Amino acid sequence: MDLTERKRRILRAIIESYIQSAEPVGSKAIAQAIGMEVSSATIRNEMADLESMGLLEKPHTSAGRIPSPKGYRLYVNELMEEHKLSLQETERINQALRLKMQELDRVLDQAGRVVSQLTNYPAFALSSGMDRVTIRRFDLLMVERNAFIIVVMTDSNIVRNRLIRLPSDLTEAQLQMLNTLLNTTFTGLTLEEITPELMRVAQHAAGDAYGLISLVVSFAIEVLESLERRTVHTSGLAHLLELPEYRSLDRAQPLLSYLSEDADPARFPVPKDDPMKILIGPENVADALKDTSVVVASYDIGDGMRGVIGVVGPTRMDYAKITARLSYLAEGLSRLFGQGELPDGRNDHK
Amino acid sequence: MDLTERKRRILRAIIESYIQSAEPVGSKAIAQAIGMEVSSATIRNEMADLESMGLLEKPHTSAGRIPSPKGYRLYVNELMEEHKLSLQETERINQALRLKMQELDRVLDQAGRVVSQLTNYPAFALSSGMDRVTIRRFDLLMVERNAFIIVVMTDSNIVRNRLIRLPSDLTEAQLQMLNTLLNTTFTGLTLEEITPELMRVAQHAAGDAYGLISLVVSFAIEVLESLERRTVHTSGLAHLLELPEYRSLDRAQPLLSYLSEDADPARFPVPKDDPMKILIGPENVADALKDTSVVVASYDIGDGMRGVIGVVGPTRMDYAKITARLSYLAEGLSRLFGQGELPDGRNDHK
């Protein structure tokens, strides 16, 4: 059986109605939506066909039809019209980019927050853990006789610092020596390359100052570790409860706990080749997401790394609107990072 | 009518049973809990008295009794026994302090996360915005000809940094000059004291390099602003839904939206004089919290500043357990910060 133009129109009308109302759609309503060119009986026949093609489903005999995941897929691939962002929408996103990014101190993670506010769905943001990060340079700044600041900068242009206080005093000369030693011995090394042997070598070279060396190096290790670690941030989980499909706690609970707090980054889908990906219901690998859809977009954060933001919702989510907003935001983020100037001080990528 | 010893025992038994089960407590159950010294009829009489004293309530005629807020208050003040933390519990908290604090990069905010995991209730953490922060020193570190790192340190020993890239090149001498100018002109100033006039003066002094000055100063302003701003972080909101009183979404929804995301710090109670405060039901100012209880504790973050962590839950929350855990954690945090060594690099307080 082939998908005539009329069938497509009907399918699209059904999906768009269902996206709006979350209620099964009946033949009569569609007849009207289509424009009364045919009667509801005809629509019924068509709907029966669409069902046998696997594009529609019936919650029970005497309800209307709802789209199947396959139906949504067809819709997303072929039927869906690009949602044009209104001036207000783009303005709102731009504002979020400008304002929020200045306010929030961990841009990467907090991008998720913006997404969730923008879409009114729960959102997540992944920081893509980097491989093989190394320290490019160390700087030690004397503050008082017994305190100094460590500043380390990685090869991916991330800068981190820490204030260290010491029980004993310290001369400018010592610090200078330390600085040289660090920059000659510990730059350009990955986490694995900082071995105990290396530390022993450093111990020989440094003598008394070895205690200081190990303080600085363990800070460097912390920095490298934190950068290699991938992290998830979820936000707007409460939005889930606003949706009719999650009014019942039994439905909401498992999804919430899947998403909440210390979620495992590996559980979240990431777009591979394309900048954006839509996963509908069972297309998701994770069991907890089998009844939900996920839209993910990635954005450029410089140095060839990509950040990921995504939205989670019921399969009937408004794909057109969400994808439009998400991709606009992702583009904005890419631009922001691509320019080489991060608004926040503690996360500097090129 | 006075509160005899027996009445107190009965009240306590009722409250502790209700805390456990969330079900109205009947006279028979209490007779048993007390030890069968008296019959249920006697308990009923006592309960009637307790009710007329405003310590108990009836959801309806033929249910058992539940404690009133006044009852909880009495319990908390006089009846409650100190909950002794078990070895496992203290160990768990210590571990959270050690481990989590190293992992998480924004200790202050993330303290809330630990609380929520520790108590299984939604939790919040406030960073107490500081007054009159000033920059104590600026450091500029040359990275490449067209890039340098700004490091600023505030009078409260917080260090922040940012990498700046420039379209044009820059000499070491220029940077040196800039450094001196910044450290003579812009240190020790509060946000309000950095006026346009001051900027004009700096413009005269700096000449061509003014563009750089304004870059650095606007970064400093950002830092000062971010420190003066009080922020809330809530976590573990999903725990709310595990509680029987919030199984119905209509109850949970308003509280969730009150707590969620961009909540206003001013809405959250803070302990004033004592290190810990319990607010029971209507004792809360905020309408949305009228049916809930809040336990808040503050901890020392150095430089005379205090952080606040708190737990939100139904009025029947297990005050004994929660307060014990919260205060132990708060003490641990105070110790951690008090030592002057913060585990994370980007938030250095004394």
Place this chain on the structure above:
DNA sequence: ATTAGCACTCAGAGAGTATGAGTGCTAAAA
């Protein structure tokens, strides 16, 4: 002061019924 006994209350569960939106099928009309 305590207790046994008893009538009374009332939320919640379960059963039965009505409602109506929506379907599939058939047979006639286009």
Place this chain on the structure above:
DNA sequence: TTTTAGCACTCATACTCTCTGAGTGCTAAT
């Protein structure tokens, strides 16, 4: 061959009614 009107059928939902049992307050006896 396609479309349509008509009709019997389905079934989730809402509603009503009744029953049950935990729990109460009161009274009279201990």
